[in-house]
Amino acid sequence: MAQFQFFDDTTSPAQGPAHIAKLRVELNRRGFSGFIVPRADEHQGEYVPKSAERLAWLTGFTGSAGTAVILTDKAALVVDGRYTVQAAEQVDTSVITPVQLADMSAEDWVAANLPEGGILAYDPWLHTSDSLKRLEQAVVRAGGSLSPVDINLVDVIWIDRPAPPQAPVRPHPLAYAGETAEEKLGRIRRKMAEAKIDALVISDPHNLAWAFNLRGGDVGHTPLPLGYAVLPQNGRATLFFDPAKITNEAGAAVGELAEFAPISGFQHALDALGQKGGKVRIDSATGAVALIRRIEAAGGTADVGADPISLMKAVKNNAEIAGSRAAHLRDGVAMARFLAWLDREALQGRLTEIDAVEKLERLRVETGALKNISFPSISGAGPNAALPHYRVTASSNRRIEKDQIFLIDSGAQYEDGTTDITRTIIVGEPTAEMKDRFTRVLQGHIAIASAVFPKGTTGAQIDAFARKPLWDAGLDFDHGTGHGIGSYLSVHEGPQRIAKTGTTPLEAGMLLSNEPGFYKPSAYGIRIENLILVEPRAIPGGDREMLGFETLTFTPIDLRLVEPAIMNADEIAWLNDYHAKVRGKIGPHLDTETRSWLEDATRAIG
Structure with missing residues (x-):
């Protein structure tokens, strides 16, 4: 279970x-x-x-x-x-x-x-x-x-509406955060000074958690403490939570930087802030209209714009990057064990979508480091795989059948990093159409993974790289190619994304997903997702500062669905190199039987 x-x-x-x-x-x-x-x-x-x-x-x-x-x-x-x-x-x-x-x-x-x-x-x-x-x-x-x-x-x-959550607020260790809350607040205040802001209302709990190195459990699968903060340019910050959530450890961690106050007093604090008559930044993405009106009614100026924390949080520091690499190595071992098990068991015709979800979760638990999953697993067999955000329930649960595609999109919350991975597997024999579509999705995935681009490039500018192989066949997919990823926070993090709406320039240190797909309604779905890290990329002879991606996810891509005949030499070389890295990084951590499976699953093609 x-x-x-x-x-x-x-x-x-x-x-x-x-x-x-x-x-x-x-x-x-x-x-x-x-x-x-x-x-x-x-x-x-x-x-x-x-x-x-x-x-x-x-x-x-x-x-x-x-x-x-x-x-x-x-x-x-x-x-x-x-x-x-x-x-x-x-x-x-x-x-x-x-x-x-x-x-x-x-x-x-x-x-x-x-x-x-x-x-x-x-x-x-x-x-x-x-x-x-x-x-x-x-x-x-x-x-x-x-x-x-x-x-x-x-x-x-809503007579039987559940009570608001009261999960304890706890500190996030410096070894994983990589920067003290004091240092973060100093950087935030410098940004506030540049924008001539007297105070910042932190309405996004992700930003609050990151800025003060805190984590909670108020939301399923994401270690969020729901609350607000007011950060003045001078003086101590105030964190507004239900008092039942506040642990002694959290109080000690925050120390002199901030004081905790009951959430019941938040609106009165907004009144006091407005009465000072200063310029108060309200986050345009998460700040409710109610916040703006309260401050303005009290005489303040609501400055609606980007919370500077969002972009800071998106650029991971060395400790967060090291943690993500460690989390992905650990997760890759669990995924290899899962895929080897699936290959052994699925052809017998007894497995269901729920069986697969439960097995993968158990394997992640066996790492000894799992805190939670990062979102409810998308486990789709046959036509259910064609639903990009399908969630299996007892009534929708399908058997994983021979000669059908099975798609599983899942992730883990480890204290050192958040993971998100999708693999598409054929059980039995694929059709020629399945192989063509899968390979085109893979070509788009490789195009993103291999992309090199000037600093200042946005996700919207490279989104089409993932789509061109599909466009060439008159096909497309209706979701973004990639989203940002938090560090033991939300599996979906902005403002960075690879999508038509991705207007934020990509910066070294940002984590994103790379997940093009294809969906044939009522038949099958395909998605290949790895997480990638934006990193500097030197180009000999170039005159621009360039960036590229490091792939962090190490899990085999199903070669039975690949059609090498429509791939070029560079694409085949990328896939063989990727699989060689999977063998090298994951193989030493596997038992003999699973390692033998991995050798075959990552064999060179072409």
Whole structure:
């Protein structure tokens, strides 16, 4: 049985109609025409505590991104391409209409459907300044208006809503953090001085955890302590948490740098901050509108912009990089043992998606260093592999069958590093089409791994490298090519990414994923994911400062799915070199039988 993930069906399409009916009673009672429910918490987080899973409770949809708009006579759930199939399966489509983000945004749907003169209610703690501006423009187009609420309307009707989490806040050892909190705060304050900021409200718990070298457990699979901080240019910082979370170790670690205060006093602290009349930076990505309005109402100036911590956190120091390398070596051993086991057992036809998840988790536990998984494993057999963000449940669990593709996307939280890896495996014999598609995905993966680019290049500029082999065949995939990775923090970390939306220049020390894919609906899916580190790259004779990638993940890529005939010599050389490194790094840590499997799985081709 898995220790860190479960396979229960937590929602049902049947819950949507009943819960939406209750919400509509509340809307009518308050004189509202509708209410907007984003999939977010007060920190605009991707991973949220159970007490903030309002969208899932209201509609039945459990994806990590989406927005519901509930009007008195109709309702929509807007999701991106990752969740097209999932949304249609999880909600009652007679009551809630799934809408593709590529076709219509939530704001466009509001503009088209809010009745003239209608009032759309919203929770100011769940919207940033930018998202609210877009919503304001939408209601103007509809001839309606917006109204903030003092209490979330879903919370009013969610009678058995879970209590907010109270996991203990603990220090993150300096050996893994690589820099003291005092040194980090000094760097942050220098950035604040450059921007002429009098105080910084830290609304992103990831940034708070990094800046003060703290970790928690308020969110599933991510060691986050949910809370806020106020960092003045001069004087001690204040950290706002539920007092039940604060351990003696955390208090001692923070020491003279900051004081802990009850979260119940946070809004009054914002009032005091505003009354000083200074310039207060609110993070544009995670700072709620409620923060801005509170500071401005008290007489302060809310300076909405990037939290300088985000970019600092993204550039890993030597200790974090060393920790990531160690974590990936450890994880690579567990993955090799898993893939060898899968090859032995899958052809017998008895394994299921859940069996695979449980086995891999046990192997990671056996490292003796696993703190948690980094996200619920995506374990998809056959047609389930075609769902990029599929989550196996007891009711969806499929048998891993012969001559089908099996895809597993998983990761681990170790105190020295966070991992994320996807491997696509054929059980039995692949079709020619499967091999063609897999090889094109591999070619895109190699193109990113081999890329060399000038300093200042963004992820958006190299995203197409991963897609060209697919484009050549009239194919593509609907997710980004890579996301940032935290250091014993979130498996999805910004602002860096390799995607059409990746506008942040890549810098040496940033960690990203490299994960192009291809998905044939109702048939199979392919994704090959390694983690990569941005590093300096010297080019003899060049006149620009150049960067490239070091691959950190060492796990075999299934050669049975590779079609060497469509690869060029450089691509084949890259794959053979990569597999030689896997043998050299992982092989010495394996038993004789698994090492023999690894030798064959990483044999040279071409």
